Amino acid sequence: MSRFRIEIRVTPRKGILDPQGKAIHHALHSLGWEQVDDVRVGKALHIELDADDDAAARVEAEAMCRKLLANPVTEDFEVYQVEEA
Amino acid sequence: MKAAVVTFPGSNCDYDLYKAVQQVGADAEFLWHRTHGLDGVDVVLLSGGFSYGDYLRAGAIARFSPIMDDVVAFAQAGGPVVGICNGFQILCEAGLLPGALIRNASLKFQSESVRMRVERTDTMFTRDYDEGQVLWIPMAHAEGNYRADADTLTRLEDAGQVLFRYVDAEGEATEAGNPNGSLNNIAGIVNEAGNVMGMMPHPERAMEDVLGSTDGVPFFTSLVGALAGSAS
Numbered sequence: 001m002s003r004f005r006i007e008i009r010v011t012p013r014k015g016i017l018d019p020q021g022k023a024i025h026h027a028l029h030s031l032g033w034e035q036v037d038d039v040r041v042g043k044a045l046h047i048e049l050d051a052d053d054d055a056a057a058r059v060e061a062e063a064m065c066r067k068l069l070a071n072p073v074t075e076d077f078e079v080y081q082v083e084e085a
Numbered sequence: 086m087k088a089a090v091v092t093f094p095g096s097n098c099d100y101d102l103y104k105a106v107q108q109v110g111a112d113a114e115f116l117w118h119r120t121h122g123l124d125g126v127d128v129v130l131l132s133g134g135f136s137y138g139d140y141l142r143a144g145a146i147a148r149f150s151p152i153m154d155d156v157v158a159f160a161q162a163g164g165p166v167v168g169i170c171n172g173f174q175i176l177c178e179a180g181l182l183p184g185a186l187i188r189n190a191s192l193k194f195q196s197e198s199v200r201m202r203v204e205r206t207d208t209m210f211t212r213d214y215d216e217g218q219v220l221w222i223p224m225a226h227a228e229g230n231y232r233a234d235a236d237t238l239t240r241l242e243d244a245g246q247v248l249f250r251y252v253d254a255e256g257e258a259t260e261a262g263n264p265n266g267s268l269n270n271i272a273g274i275v276n277e278a279g280n281v282m283g284m285m286p287h288p289e290r291a292m293e294d295v296l297g298s299t300d301g302v303p304f305f306t307s308l309v310g311a312l313a314g315s316a317s
Binding site: 012016017019020023068069071073074 | 141142145146149177178184185187188189190191192230232233234266
């Protein structure tokens with residue numbers, strides 16, 4: 001068993017209205033960043049867990065996403081990074 | 086007729102629901118979310134509030150409370166379950182109702198009264214209303230923006246599963262009459278089997294003239310009347 005640090009990213013599914021992203025998009029435009037085309041706001045979860053190897057750690061993280069961390073109706077998830085702590 | 090009102094940590098409309106049920110002549114009891122067992126219960130009510138502080142997503146953690154195993158089994162056996170506001174969010178997270186409720190299009194917590202049209206009266210939740218009746222009902226939420234994929238939405242509409250829709254002063258489901266951005270102005274839905282329903286507005290806050298509206302009363306008399314009629 002080793003300790004792994006995992007970063008999970010959960011983002012609004014494409015095509016789903018993202019009111020926060022829209023508001024930030026507006027704010028960036030009014031601050032002069034008119035080249036900004038799209039903003040979407042999600043969350044990053046940092047999880048530490050013990051697993052045999054990084055593949056096993058990833059399997060657990062994906063199971064957590066499916067069961068709790070992301071809502072499949074509105075969100076996509078990505079186990080972005082798995083590294084030994 | 087006995088209603089069970091489930092209290093999660095952060096529920097805050099549970100007493101309102103309890104009182105609304107008693108006002109229309111039925112029994113109510115509170116069930117703490119960590120308990121098990123729904124013996125003798127005729128209907129389960131999930132109240133509004135901020136269960137688990139709305140952490141992660143509204144309703145996402147409450148759906149794994151111990152009592153929810155019983156509620157899911159009760160619903161799957163045909164038992165009536167009602168979720169109001171946070172209760173609706175919990176039922177969607179638990180997969181007992183299709184779709185999801187995301188942040189209001191305004192990004193704000195909106196506490197206001199809204200117009201809501203009754204779309205169907207042949208259900209146990211709406212039989213004491215008139216079809217097309219426009220209700221004046223309080224709502225108070227930040228995540229009430231109903232979302233579902235296109236196929237789910239088509240299925241809901243084709244099967245007549247939309248029970249309540251936000252409308253404007255003319256009783257039309259327009260953008261102006263939509264307070265939170267919900268697809269198709271959806272305020273409340275029922276599952277395919279017809280025994281699980283969820284809505285964002287609060288009928289339990291529209292029970293007396295001093296509260297500004299009594300349009301919530303028929304919601305509770307419908308339920309109690311339907312269940313009294315089917316009881317042995």
